[in-house]
Amino acid sequence: xxxxxxxxxxxxxxxxxxxxxxxxxxxxxxxxxxxxxxxxxxxxxxxxxxxxxxxxxxxxxxxxxxxxxxxxxxxxxxxxxxxxxxxxxxxxxxxxxxxxxxxxxxxxxxxxxxxxxxxxxxxxxxxxxxxxxxxxxxxxxxxxxxxxxxxxxxxxxxxxxxxxxxxxxxxxxxxxxxxxxxxxxxxxxxxxxxxxxxxxxxxxxxxxxxxxxxxxxxxxxxxxxxxxxxxxxxxxxxxxxxxxxxxxxxxxxxxxxxxxxxxxxxxxxxxxxxxxxxxxxxxxxxxxxxxxxxxxxxxxxxxxxxxxxxxxxxxxxxxxxxxxxxxxxx
Numbered sequence: 628x629x630x631x632x633x634x635x636x637x638x639x640x641x642x643x644x645x646x647x648x649x650x651x652x653x654x655x656x657x658x659x660x661x662x663x664x665x666x667x668x669x670x671x672x673x674x675x676x677x678x679x680x681x682x683x684x685x686x687x688x689x690x691x692x693x694x695x696x697x698x699x700x701x702x703x704x705x706x707x708x709x710x711x712x713x714x715x716x717x718x719x720x721x722x723x724x725x726x727x728x729x730x731x732x733x734x735x736x737x738x739x740x741x742x743x744x745x746x747x748x749x750x751x752x753x754x755x756x757x758x759x760x761x762x763x764x765x766x767x768x769x770x771x772x773x774x775x776x777x778x779x780x781x782x783x784x785x786x787x788x789x790x791x792x793x794x795x796x797x798x799x800x801x802x803x804x805x806x807x808x809x810x811x812x813x814x815x816x817x818x819x820x821x822x823x824x825x826x827x828x829x830x831x832x833x834x835x836x837x838x839x840x841x842x843x844x845x846x847x848x849x850x851x852x853x854x855x856x857x858x859x860x861x862x863x864x865x866x867x868x869x870x871x872x873x874x875x876x877x878x879x880x881x882x883x884x885x886x887x888x889x890x891x892x893x894x895x896x897x898x899x900x901x902x903x904x905x906x907x908x909x910x911x912x913x914x915x916x917x918x919x920x921x922x923x924x925x926x927x928x929x930x931x932x933x934x935x936x937x938x939x940x941x942x943x944x945x946x947x948x949x950x951x952x953x954x955x956x957x
Contacts, residue, residue, distance in 0.1 A: 631657050631729035634715045638696070639737045644707035644746065644799045645955045647739070650696035651715055651732060661692045663718040666699065667731065671710040692717075707799030707955075710738045741880075742799035742955070747849060748882050749953045750797070754852040754862050757950065758890040759908030763820065766834045766924075767811040767841075767913065770826035776833070776926060787833075787919045789873075795942040796851040796863060799955070801880040806850075808865065808873065808914035811840065813892065813905050824931030835924030837903045840866055840915050841886070841894050846874050848881040849891070850914070852951050853944040860951055862891055862906070865914045873916025 632654035641648040649666070666688040688704075690697065705711075714734045718726040742750075769787075779787055789807035796803065816823050826832065841847075851863040865881065867874035877883075887895045892911060893904045905911055946952060 629656075631661065631717050631719065631727065633730035634717055634732040637713070637715065637732055637735040639713070639735060640696075641698070642737060642740050644740050644742055645705045646698055646700035647705075647737065648696045648698050649713065649715070653717060653729075657717060657729075660719050661717045662720045663692055663726065664690045664697070665716040665718060665728070666690065667714045667716070668699075668704070669712050670706070671712060671736070705739055707739050707741055707797075708803075709798075710736060712736050741801040742797065744880065744882055746799065746953060746955050747801075747851075749955075750852040750951070751849045751882055753951060753953065754849075754860070754909065755890040757860060757908055758862075758906035760906075761893065761904035762815055762817060762907050764813050764815045764903050764905050765837055766822070767813050767837055767839075767915075768822050768832050768834045769809065769811050770828040770830070770832045770929070772829040773831050775829065776831055776921070779921060785921045787921065789916060789918065792914065796853045796861070797944050800851045800863075802850050802863070802865070802914070806865070806873065806876060806914065806916070808916045809919055811835075811913045811915055813837070813903075813911055813913060815905070817907060824929050826929060826931070830928050831926060832929050833921065833924050833926050835919065837894075838901055839923050840913075840919070841892075841903065842901065843886070843894070844869055845886065845894075846877070847884045847886045847889070847892065848877040849884055850877075850881055853942075854948050854951050855942045856945045859910055860908075861910045861912055863912045863914065864892055865916065867916040871916060876916075 634651040634653050636652040638650050639647050668688060688699065712734050715732045716729050718728045720726055779785065787809050789809050791804060792802050792806050792808060794803045815821055846867050846869055848865040848867065850865050852860065854860045865873070865877050867877055887893055891906050892913070895902050
């Protein structure tokens with residue numbers, strides 16, 4: 628039987644967090660003969676790769692020949708924000724069950740995308756199932772080491788500046804390494820209604836009235852839902868003043884929440900004043916996208932411990948947790 632030509636001019640497009648479209652050129656006479664495609668897909672390992680999933684990517688995906696371009700989809704072997712190399716080979720299945728194969732094409736590299744809004748909406752729905760009842764609160768707070776606040780006062784004009792979000796949480800989060808903001812907490816102890824006296828981030832706490840960051844002039848977005856191999860689950864929300872650069876960033880990428888009616892964080896007018904509530908059964912991490920002046924709040928030292936085990940700095944999501952994972956790339 629006549630040999631097959633080697634596939635050439637590989638093109639990859641329509642890339643998502645767990646799929647891509649691929650096409651290539653081959654000699655005209657091969658189009659009618661080819662019965663199968665072999666796709667050699669390999670993840671490029673690097674220091675920032677997700678070590679908790681997809682260590683063993685299949686070296687060959689076998690597909691029956693279809694008109695090109697064809698879509699390759701699979702959350703079990705494709706992760707978001709991950710670099711891959713791919714090569715293709717065509718084949719003709721013969722009467723004896725053996726394959727006549729072409730040579731391998733050149734290798735092409737590509738990177739998968741972030742979660743789309745529909746994927747984040749799925750995460751949001753799962754988070755809503757465990758959010759619990761709403762508790763009233765009145766302040767946002769941020770814990771750091773003493774040196775952090777000294778630096779803000781001495782070198783930043785007393786203003787905390789937004790910084791780039793790290794890679795903690797879901798591997799496909801569109802905010803990781805992209806959104807600038809300042810992390811705040813708002814969780815309270817159910818028996819006191821006050822912020823807890825322990826923190827994983829430092830003994831010094833900046834407290835600011837909730838009204839300063841969250842009002843009807845602020846948009847609220849859902850950004851992530853994850854855990855770190857523990858019973859605790861975290862929800863990341865973004866607060867962005869309307870029309871701000873952070874607001875424009877989030878509007879294109881994240882599900883927007885109704886500030887007065889959602890399962891995580893609310894701001895409602897009651898008896899002529901704004902009243903605030905947070906979900907009891909999840910740990911909220913709130914990213915505020917604009918600078919914050921220390922003069923707008925109060926800085927003090929907490930009396931509790933520094934619980935490093937609860938720190939989420941560059942924390943990796945547990946890919947096996949059925950509570951906070953969805954059926955796309957982790």
